[in-house]
């Protein structure tokens with residue numbers, strides 16, 4: 568019998584995760600799965616559960632929670648020979664990974680998507696000894712994004728990220744960065760470096776408009792300064808569409824990037840605080856299979 572594991576973070580979103588578990592369970596049983604439910608109680612539980620699912624040959628893992636739960640779940644796939652298919656029920660405030668894959672942000676619709684027969688094989692990123700599904704930021708803005716409070720997130724949603732970001736942009740501090748990618752090196756002062764896997768970052772679907780989830784590339788932006796953003800905060804999302812062409816932004820794609828600094832510089836990985844520099848980033852092309860809505864694949 569096919570085996571599915573539901574990994575659910577009961578504290579996710581507005582603590583509505585547990586309500587959805589029964590529906591997911593019913594849908595998977597109807598599809599012929601033997602279903603195991605695992606509730607997380609603390610950090611890294613989702614990683615441990617997902618590793619067990621790999622080791623025990625599960626066919627499917629469904630993550631019910633926010634981007635943090637998804638990030639931890641995906642990390643359970645690291646270095647595993649058998650990687651189950653992934654289903655996502657997004658309950659977070661931003662849900663970048665779901666946005667990038669056109670998985671509905673409405674939980675009931677996302678649950679119905681689990682019956683879809685379409686699967687997309689997507690890239691993962693590797694940062695030092697962890698995986699990421701969406702974005703790595705390094706610099707002073709990265710630090711401020713990690714400190715957005717849960718209350719702020721619940722109240723303002725995506726706007727909380729933007730608000731904190733803008734606070735930081737005014738008077739942002741640049742750090743000396745050395746960025747090596749493929750055969751090249753960039754050396755300079757920068758307040759923010761971003762490496763994106765998908766076209767949805769912090770809820771803005773235009774930050775890295777050329778990024779496709781399966782293009783085998785890290786899409787990187789080095790900001791030489793953030794002054795461009797200070798003047799146009801009202802239309803940030805519009806601006807993001809053309810950022811890569813701006814004179815104060817260096818845009819490149821690469822399969823392997825290293826970032827270091829003579830100073831202590833923080834990172835943010837998939838919306839959570841990450842390790843300080845130095846970091847090594849690699850792309851793992853077409854690394855996991857994700858259940859997506861049927862129209863998404865037909866539209867390709």
Ligand SMILES: Nc1ncnc2c1ncn2[C@@H]1O[C@H](COP(=O)(O)OP(=O)(O)OP(=O)(O)O)[C@@H](O)[C@H]1O
Pocket residue numbers: 576577578579580581607608609610611612632633634635636637639658659660661662717720838
């Ligand atoms: N039972 C639990 N109670 C509190 N925290 C938990 C529990 N289980 C897991 N966690 C931690 O909660 C963190 C945040 O979870 P998640 O991102 O899914 O929810 P969220 O904060 O509502 O979503 P978002 O970050 O998108 O706003 C996870 O990284 C995980 O370490």
